[in-house]
Amino acid sequence: MKGLLKDHGMDYFLKLFLSGTAKGSIYALIALGYTMVYGIIQLINFAHGEVYMIGGFTALIFGGFFYTMGMPVWMVLLLSVILAVLFSAAFGFTIERIAYRPLRNKPRLSALISAIGISMILQNFVLLAQTEKYLSYPSYLPEFAFLQPFRQYINSTQFIILIVTAAIMVFLTALIKFTRIGKAMRATAQDKDMAQLVGVNINQVISITFIIGSALAAIGGVLICSYMGQINYYIGFVAGIKAFVAAVLGGIGSIPGAVLGSFILGWTESLGTGYISSDYEDAFAFIILILILVLKPDGILGKNQKQKV
């Protein structure tokens, strides 16, 4: 640590800011799924990170298979992403059916433990069925020529991640605000019993929420693994924790909140490591979390929930 705030000029700041933005959009992709599930059944879905890891692996496997079959790169990318999304969504659906549905009316801590159990099972399943090594991750993402002049600030993968995150956020907000299923989701989130009384099939709504969340996690998995260039059975857990922090930071249950929280997390980490010390990258995230929660206990965009007796 050489003195607080080393002066490196505007260029350095811009670089850090953009890498923080890229990081933030990565967290956002996972945090969105987290916050959706939480918003509906108030469950910290620890297995979400694992679904993201499985998405990454599935895309790697199918991508490798199609590539060796000699398909063009764009088709490999498209097919592997679609298959990863389908399989992850199926995983999310199955997990909810097996591990969360039987516990829906039990104390919330039970479902949390069940989620941790699922997380352990999936991690070790992938460890045993695939490999314990770090595999390098071949990227099938395109390189954009128009980004060439800005190469030192932002690369194509980062650019794609940013665009995709923004698109998904808009899509989700629209889905929840304007569609029938979105209305059902909001109703379920507010009051499950009441929603059932007015004819909402809450089992279906919860299943759909898990499917959407897991599909997002899979997209995140493919993009993030392509960006990082490697994959391992354990990446889901760490990413899951970070995304959870981001979701809480922004106010858990709120979709713009999750994105905002993720960006704040990304910027804090990248500016903190750039200006103060790189040893404490994760600590900056946690310190900013504590500060914000002390000042605003429901997160930045969280609704202040009145507790009733």
Place this chain on the structure above:
Amino acid sequence: MKTRIVLSELFKALGNAVWFSVLLFPLMIMKVNVVGGKALVTFRWQFVPFIFVSSFILSYLWKRALVWNEHRQDKIASDTLYYKFKKNVQTYFKNQSIKYVTLSLLVAFVVSFPFLFGMYHTNVMITAFIYVILALGLNIVVGLGGLLNLGYAAFFAVGSYTYGLLWKYIGPNFISAGIDTGWLFWISLPLAGIISTIFGVLLSLPVLRLRGDYLAIITLAFGEIVRMVLQNSGQITGGATGISLIPRPWFFGMKLAPKQAAVYIYYIVVVLVLLTIFVVRRIEDSRVGRALEAMREDEIACQAMGIDLVKNKLITFALGAFFAGIAGVVLAAQTTYINPDSFTLWESIMILMAIVIGGTGSIPGAIGGALLLKLLPEYFRPLAQYRMLIYGVAMILVIIFKSDGLLPRHRKRYTFEEKTNSNASAGAGK
């Protein structure tokens, strides 16, 4: 009629088998390896029948088990064998002399354990007992106070490092002054308790306004910050390599062989466990304990009754932290080596799992859960590869089929028994 139901269930199981065969296809059947930036896929077709058959059987059993679980509650109330057995056991233990005989047998077993089994098993038992102390401590926070703490390992670390740092910095003075370094253990035991308590109070300050999952995440953050500070302040704490050669506790100035030392620490930890159980039991029924339970049930109603929430939360965290600190000192003395890797988030989650599986808020539950979670993996070594997988499955099974935990807490209630014979009388009972 009956056969039709069974048939339709079998048909559903068949559907599930197909579903799982497809679901697990990419991860089980295809195996990927990346060589020179190219992903190569090999197929393992031999797994297909295995997945299909096992998921068929498992999904059928799962369905049956869920149905059985739903109707179990009614069955327990009625006149089943299980109920009779349970009732018999209960009346059996009402008998004072039988209770004492069982208890003394248990005590005899615990006391003679290090002599009956080898040093390996003694060490395993010490670790398990350390977890019992941790589980009991966390049980105050989560079980009684209802405050979900995901950073409990931090206090465990504070305890361990109190001893470790004391040894690192004061130890040389002790050696040059000719005092037995084993004394450091006895100094750090209360000191670690106090320092951990201070940390507990420090953590509870930002947490006072928070509830539920926000509280959980902030304790998680706290735990990780403590671990990172220990890991990164290399000059002070030894960084990732930690502190080694920590002395064993003083025993009348004798130099103990590793085996004897293990036995000695075993007895120390047994005494500490008993002390913890005693204290936690006393707290549970005290004014503070009842206030904590009220806080768990409803914070606002609790405030309306004139209970000071701030004070209660402080007490909860402080008490929980105290026991973790003590457990940390014992850990350092047992392993003689500590590093930040022993205090990760997983550790906190494990302790939490122990109390939830045992039964949140229940003292026998916390003890049972901690022993189960620490001993089972130890004796499943032959299955080491599949250990964590089995662990996860077992956890989900317990939580779904016995969501109150294995030894749930029975709230104290006063019952009125009708007089049937001369020595039965109306009175208070659990």
